[in-house]
Amino acid sequence: MSAHVPVAARRPAARDERAYARRESLLAIGMLAPAVLFIVLLVGVPFGLAIYYSLHDVTTGGTEVRWVGLRHFGELLRDRVFLRSLGNTVLFTVSTLVTVLVLGTVLAELLMRDFRGKWVVRFLILLPWTAPVALGLIGWLWMLDSVFSPIDWLLREVGLLGSRGAPLGALPNLYWLGDPVLAKVSIVLVNVWRILPLATVIVLAGLNSIPRDVIEQTRVDRAGYFRRLFDITLPMLSPILLVAILFTFVFTFSDMIAIFILTRGGPANMTQTLASHAFFTGILGGNLGRGAAIALFLLPVLAGVSAVLLRLIRRSEVT
Numbered sequence: 001m002s003a004h005v006p007v008a009a010r011r012p013a014a015r016d017e018r019a020y021a022r023r024e025s026l027l028a029i030g031m032l033a034p035a036v037l038f039i040v041l042l043v044g045v046p047f048g049l050a051i052y053y054s055l056h057d058v059t060t061g062g063t064e065v066r067w068v069g070l071r072h073f074g075e076l077l078r079d080r081v082f083l084r085s086l087g088n089t090v091l092f093t094v095s096t097l098v099t100v101l102v103l104g105t106v107l108a109e110l111l112m113r114d115f116r117g118k119w120v121v122r123f124l125i126l127l128p129w130t131a132p133v134a135l136g137l138i139g140w141l142w143m144l145d146s147v148f149s150p151i152d153w154l155l156r157e158v159g160l161l162g163s164r165g166a167p168l169g170a171l172p173n174l175y176w177l178g179d180p181v182l183a184k185v186s187i188v189l190v191n192v193w194r195i196l197p198l199a200t201v202i203v204l205a206g207l208n209s210i211p212r213d214v215i216e217q218t219r220v221d222r223a224g225y226f227r228r229l230f231d232i233t234l235p236m237l238s239p240i241l242l243v244a245i246l247f248t249f250v251f252t253f254s255d256m257i258a259i260f261i262l263t264r265g266g267p268a269n270m271t272q273t274l275a276s277h278a279f280f281t282g283i284l285g286g287n288l289g290r291g292a293a294i295a296l297f298l299l300p301v302l303a304g305v306s307a308v309l310l311r312l313i314r315r316s317e318v319t
Helices: 007-054 071-076 080-111 118-130 133-143 150-157 180-209 212-220 225-253 257-263 274-284 288-296 298-318
Strands: none
Touching (some): 080 118, 080 225, 080 274, 118 180, 133 180, 133 257, 180 225, 180 257, 212 225, 274 288, 274 298, 288 298
């Protein structure tokens, strides 16, 4: 039929289609422009400045900017504090990730069941995520105090601390933030406390998305809990678990708030991470070039692991 339409009649229709497509393109550009501008200003500009500073000798107390090339990176690879910070970053991230995944799955499984006071348990689980971070960490700073710690008081009351032959020692306190090992344990504990609510909600959403008829069929077949968990639940939860892993990894690997409030990197830089070391060196120490070089070490790890996890999420959703 279109072959018999006159050419003069088809030209206005073609112009209308081009005008409509042009308006759609302008609308798309207008909708995306704020997001692009936001990313450029808050991510692109600081990232460009970080690269520029890392290649120059820049300090907050001087006005001269000298080109040093890759000298900062070479010095960092020979710096024991930097290497310790890198190791601590990996240690805190892996420890937090494993603990959060296990506890988040257990809590999500419990919240799937009906029991008295379920809303109270949900409120207590979500409270660390809704409370201000600084306020919660100040509370932890009191709980881990070397003199007034309620955790130490509880351990003394049950006979685990503060008496001759006690399993945790005869001293009245454990000095959580003064001992290198206990300080690292405290950082992991606080990270788990902060991120566990988010992981629990993510896993709980995944459990709710599993078809009920599949679960009922496994019960009809009399499959045990662990058989159902490893053969049905976890395989179907794999995309959701990967999302929880991604968020936990990014939040923990790049976090410095817990370090800044609780330990300030101490004792003797034993709890420094890449993020905190970059802050203390570049901002508080005034050596912007060296601090920027430390911060740039975060980029390849964050980008690489995030890309791998996103690819795995995409594959698991397809399969």
